Amino acid sequence: MASIMDGERQFHIRTIPDEVGRYVIMPGDPGRVPKIAALLDDAKQVAQNREYNVYTGYLNGEKVTVCSTGIGGPSAAIAVEELVKCGADTFIRIGTSGGMDLSVSGGDLVIASAAVRGEGTSKEYLPEGYPAVADFTVTTALAKAAAELSEDKLGKRYHVGVVHSKDSFYGEVEPDSMPVSGDINYRWDAYLRCGCMTSEMECAAVFSVGITRHVRCGAVITAIWNVERSKADLEDNVSDDTTRGIHCAVNAVKILIEQDKK
Numbered sequence: 001m002a003s004i005m006d007g008e009r010q011f012h013i014r015t016i017p018d019e020v021g022r023y024v025i026m027p028g029d030p031g032r033v034p035k036i037a038a039l040l041d042d043a044k045q046v047a048q049n050r051e052y053n054v055y056t057g058y059l060n061g062e063k064v065t066v067c068s069t070g071i072g073g074p075s076a077a078i079a080v081e082e083l084v085k086c087g088a089d090t091f092i093r094i095g096t097s098g099g100m101d102l103s104v105s106g107g108d109l110v111i112a113s114a115a116v117r118g119e120g121t122s123k124e125y126l127p128e129g130y131p132a133v134a135d136f137t138v139t140t141a142l143a144k145a146a147a148e149l150s151e152d153k154l155g156k157r158y159h160v161g162v163v164h165s166k167d168s169f170y171g172e173v174e175p176d177s178m179p180v181s182g183d184i185n186y187r188w189d190a191y192l193r194c195g196c197m198t199s200e201m202e203c204a205a206v207f208s209v210g211i212t213r214h215v216r217c218g219a220v221i222t223a224i225w226n227v228e229r230s231k232a233d234l235e236d237n238v239s240d241d242t243t244r245g246i247h248c249a250v251n252a253v254k255i256l257i258e259q260d261k262k
């Protein structure tokens with residue numbers, strides 16, 4: 001029997017394989033896609049549906065796709081699943097987050113080595129206790145790209161470490177206003193004591209799909225503030241500028257393309 005899933009285009013992201021590159025850069029925000037695509041050669045919009053804004057162009061002669069994922073694990077997991085069906089095998093999430101470890105200030109980049117599974121989507125993919133770990137090759141390329149950027153005049157810092165993924169934005173940023181206590185309220189201080197770097201919403205889901213579909217996933221996340229620094233009377237910057245994160249991801253894709261040619 002024919003199903004709604006049998007169409008030529010993917011059900012949600014609305015792409016066909018020819019329109020998708022092996023390498024994918026994934027911001028949460030659809031509005032950030034054209035800014036990233038402007039750094040590719042000959043980039044064109046290939047699809048737009050719901051939170052998924054999809055452009056494809058080229059870097060170093062290789063096809064590269066930029067696809068937004070919206071907010072939260074479920075929509076990010078759908079994007080990775082459908083991009084894999086279209087032939088992609090290497091993914092870099094670019095996102096924003098709230099700093100946790102005191103070493104992280106607003107404006108810093110955090111390359112996610114793994115994500116705390118404080119959300120629901122990863123539970124549909126990984127058994128309890130299995131870590132949502134990023135791909136080592138992608139993480140290494142991101143760290144190299146971030147180190148090269150940090151030598152430029154902008155000179156801001158980067159960190160490599162564990163990030164926290166959650167389902168409740170306000171559970172993190174306004175915890176006292178939450179009517180009931182979720183995982184985040186019980187465990188936030190424990191995560192801080194473990195040195196968790198920053199909190200966002202999609203990495204655990206993206207990494208979990210990557211692990212189960214055997215594709216490479218990594219992430220570079222900009223901390224836009226760190227309330228823990230403010231609580232500790234340390235100086236903090238507030239900035240939602242993702243320019244450095246975008247350049248880090250694009251340069252990491254170029255590094256991966258050259259490595260994959262060897």
Ligand SMILES: O=P(O)(O)O[C@H]1O[C@H](CO)[C@@H](O)[C@H]1O
Nearest residue numbers: 028029071095096200201202
């Ligand atoms: O900037 P993006 O990628 O959307 O990431 C962060 O911002 C959103 C919350 O404001 C969540 O999606 C969170 O993960």
Ligand SMILES: O=c1cc[nH]c(=O)[nH]1
Nearest residue numbers: 096097098199200201
């Ligand atoms: O504090 C923050 C900022 C951006 N995104 C989050 O998930 N948390």
